[in-house]
Amino acid sequence: MSIYSYPLLNSINSPDDLKKHTLEEMPVICDELRCFIIDSLSKNPGHFAASLGVVELTVALHYVFQTPYDRIVWDVGHQAYVHKILTGRRDVFHTNRQFQGISGFPKRSESPYDAFGVGHASTSISAGLGMSVASSLKHESNRHVVAVIGDGSLTGGLAFEGLNNASINPNNLLIILNDNQIAIDPVKGGISQYLVNFTTSRTYNKIRFKAAAFLEQRNILNTKKKHKITSIGNQIKLLLARQNNIFEGMHIRYFGPIDGHDVINLIRILSEIKDFNGPKVLHIVTKKGKGYKPAENAATEWHAPGKFNIETGERIRHNGDKEPPLFQDVFGKTVLELAEMNDRIVAVTPAMISGSSLHFMIEKMPHRVFDVGIAEGHAVTFSAGLATEGLQPFCNIYSTFMQRAYDNVIHDVALQNLPVVFCVDRAGLVGADGATHHGVFDLAYFRCVPNLTISSPLNETELRNLMYTAQLPENSTFVIRYPRGNGVLVDWQKPFEEIAIGKGRWLKEGKDMAILSLGPIGNVVAGAITEIEKQHKVAIAHADMRFLKPIDEEILHYVGKNFKKVVTVEDGVLSGGFGSAVVEFMSDHGYSLIIKRIGIPDQFIEQGQPAELYHSIHMDHEGIKQILLNVLTQ
Numbered sequence: 001m002s003i004y005s006y007p008l009l010n011s012i013n014s015p016d017d018l019k020k021h022t023l024e025e026m027p028v029i030c031d032e033l034r035c036f037i038i039d040s041l042s043k044n045p046g047h048f049a050a051s052l053g054v055v056e057l058t059v060a061l062h063y064v065f066q067t068p069y070d071r072i073v074w075d076v077g078h079q080a081y082v083h084k085i086l087t088g089r090r091d092v093f094h095t096n097r098q099f100q101g102i103s104g105f106p107k108r109s110e111s112p113y114d115a116f117g118v119g120h121a122s123t124s125i126s127a128g129l130g131m132s133v134a135s136s137l138k139h140e141s142n143r144h145v146v147a148v149i150g151d152g153s154l155t156g157g158l159a160f161e162g163l164n165n166a167s168i169n170p171n172n173l174l175i176i177l178n179d180n181q182i183a184i185d186p187v188k189g190g191i192s193q194y195l196v197n198f199t200t201s202r203t204y205n206k207i208r209f210k211a212a213a214f215l216e217q218r219n220i221l222n223t224k225k226k227h228k229i230t231s232i233g234n235q236i237k238l239l240l241a242r243q244n245n246i247f248e249g250m251h252i253r254y255f256g257p258i259d260g261h262d263v264i265n266l267i268r269i270l271s272e273i274k275d276f277n278g279p280k281v282l283h284i285v286t287k288k289g290k291g292y293k294p295a296e297n298a299a300t301e302w303h304a305p306g307k308f309n310i311e312t313g314e315r316i317r318h319n320g321d322k323e324p325p326l327f328q329d330v331f332g333k334t335v336l337e338l339a340e341m342n343d344r345i346v347a348v349t350p351a352m353i354s355g356s357s358l359h360f361m362i363e364k365m366p367h368r369v370f371d372v373g374i375a376e377g378h379a380v381t382f383s384a385g386l387a388t389e390g391l392q393p394f395c396n397i398y399s400t401f402m403q404r405a406y407d408n409v410i411h412d413v414a415l416q417n418l419p420v421v422f423c424v425d426r427a428g429l430v431g432a433d434g435a436t437h438h439g440v441f442d443l444a445y446f447r448c449v450p451n452l453t454i455s456s457p458l459n460e461t462e463l464r465n466l467m468y469t470a471q472l473p474e475n476s477t478f479v480i481r482y483p484r485g486n487g488v489l490v491d492w493q494k495p496f497e498e499i500a501i502g503k504g505r506w507l508k509e510g511k512d513m514a515i516l517s518l519g520p521i522g523n524v525v526a527g528a529i530t531e532i533e534k535q536h537k538v539a540i541a542h543a544d545m546r547f548l549k550p551i552d553e554e555i556l557h558y559v560g561k562n563f564k565k566v567v568t569v570e571d572g573v574l575s576g577g578f579g580s581a582v583v584e585f586m587s588d589h590g591y592s593l594i595i596k597r598i599g600i601p602d603q604f605i606e607q608g609q610p611a612e613l614y615h616s617i618h619m620d621h622e623g624i625k626q627i628l629l630n631v632l633t634q
């Protein structure tokens with residue numbers, strides 16, 4: 001039951017419905033949208049604070065532009081809930097991020113209003129530019145393209161590649177820079193500082209306001225044909241602005257900074273600038289979490305807070321004391337512990353301090369943790385540079401975002417055999433973020449790269465020991481992949497133990513079939529084996545391989561010689577991953593046995609709870625058990 005009512009919003013099922021309302025009603029519609037989002041997300045969690053920050057912007061965009069003919073390209077897309085609600089998805093919004101529900105991000109197959117599929121950061125300028133250039137080439141002079149990018153996403157190199165290119169191609173792209181001075185964690189770095197200077201520089205604002213007053217007095221600012229007028233005032237403003245404005249310096253017209261929560265002013269300004277020719281930036285200043293005090297005060301916690309109590313702002317968590325620790329927290333605490341022992345150790349993250357639990361280390365040794373912005377490629381090459389000078393970087397990147405840095409891993413690290421430890425977080429199906437975020441490709445894309453040691457721990461204790469092993473001086477480039485969340489309850493805070501490189505271990509013996517698993521999915525396999533053995537009179541051998549590369553050849557020879565059937569299990573794509581490595585090994589060594597591979601099929605897996613998703617591809621307890629039984633009776 002909702003405690004809110006939505007008298008105006010109830011009449012809006014499309015941007016055309018929105019346009020039927022008066023300008024004066026827009027602030028009320030914004031209030032209703034905020035209440036709708038707060039109410040909805042308190043029960044069905046998702047990305048919370050970012051959408052609250054762009055309520056006015058989204059309303060203004062759909063009021064001014066003719067969507068879907070005009071294109072709105074959202075960067076990341078975690079802030080696009082208002083857009084979804086205004087474009088016919090209010091009634092299904094309660095299924096947001098759920099299994100078979102709507103996606104938490106814009107998705108072309110979901111709605112004609114979703115101009116570009118997204119989930120990863122910094123794509124909007126390039127994609128929007130492509131659309132705008134295409135419109136020019138097709139002589140669709142009246143189609144507008146708007147790219148909405150946050151200050152955090154602007155730290156990504158891809159955004160700058162887009163800006164660089166926008167300045168030379170024929171296009172009318174409008175870039176809206178949504179500046180709230182935060183990504184998930186506070187944004188650090190030169191770009192952020194540059195934007196702060198913009199919004200606070202007295203000289204710049206004095207010039208800007210004087211120029212605006214000058215133009216207004218002469219009735220230039222209010223006329224619709226302003227863009228055609230090359231008044232002396234405009235010229236002066238432009239010249240002054242160019243001196244210290246990176247966009248103007250690139251021949252991209254800059255407007256702002258303006259208050260992104262004044263919907264009526266936003267509508268006025270968008271209407272005025274939308275038909276200006278050439279690429280342009282509108283810089284708006286917003287508050288992440290706007291309208292919900294707990295989120296305004298703690299935007300990091302409220303980026304994606306889970307369920308919460310609207311009245312008290314209390315977040316509803318399920319992590320009881322009895323639950324195993326998160327892999328992330330074990331990583332975060334262990335890297336700090338290792339750094340205390342080894343002063344060569346530093347940690348690098350591309351804008352995921354909280355998500356990867358690097359806050360433990362940053363609190364104790366802030367100068368040895370580097371948040372480099374949403375810049376995965378740079379994170380890898382920066383780590384390479386640190387390593388050349390004798391430091392030992394632990395570079396933590398989510399599996400899905402590591403895709404951005406593939407060449408950096410090959411060219412800058414592996415090829416030079418540099419001792420960087422890559423902690424690849426969120427490996428496997430991550431859940432509600434869906435297809436854009438599942439970490440399923442890393443085993444396959446890393447396996448073909450020479451010089452890499454690739455490992456995955458069975459549980460949190462093993463993660464800790466692999467991290468310890470990886471930083472020993474005799475080891476070089478080392479990948480450790482582990483999933484989102486927790487595994488099994490283990491006493492992980494034991495003294496470190498070195499793990500032999502390329503060595504797996506038999507978890508149990510058996511004669512009827514061998515199972516080889518990699519990573520924490522081995523625990524699901526172990527449960528399935530226990531049940532099968534109880535119900536049928538069979539004995540199944542099970543090895544936890546620990547390493548994809550170098551792979552444990554001793555175990556593989558043993559299996560090739562002693563078994564007629566082997567099943568491989570991995571939490572990654574089947575094409576080219578761990579199972580493929582076993583098939584290749586058996587074939588290369590002339591072993592002939594039945595090999596069944598269990599892994600992620602060759603399709604994109606959508607969003608849902610991990611349990612639902614693994615069930616849907618027969619990789620949960622029941623599914624794996626059934627496959628093992630089928631192979632046994634084959």
Ligand SMILES: Cc1ncc(C[n+]2csc(CCOP(=O)(O)OP(=O)(O)O)c2C)c(N)n1
Binds near residue numbers: 078120178182350404
């Ligand atoms: C390539 C990539 N790296 C990291 C992320 C994780 N991520 C999602 S949102 C976000 C912060 C975005 O900040 P900003 O663009 O300022 O948007 P805001 O949340 O402030 O609206 C990050 C780091 C991502 N989606 N894509």
Ligand SMILES: CC(=O)[C@@H](O)[C@H](O)COP(=O)(O)O
Binds near residue numbers: 076119184304355426
């Ligand atoms: C939109 C985005 O990319 C991030 O907010 C992501 O959803 C974080 O995922 P975790 O919740 O696994 O840290």
Ligand SMILES: [Mg+2]
Binds near residue numbers: 151178179182183
């Ligand atoms: Mg931001």
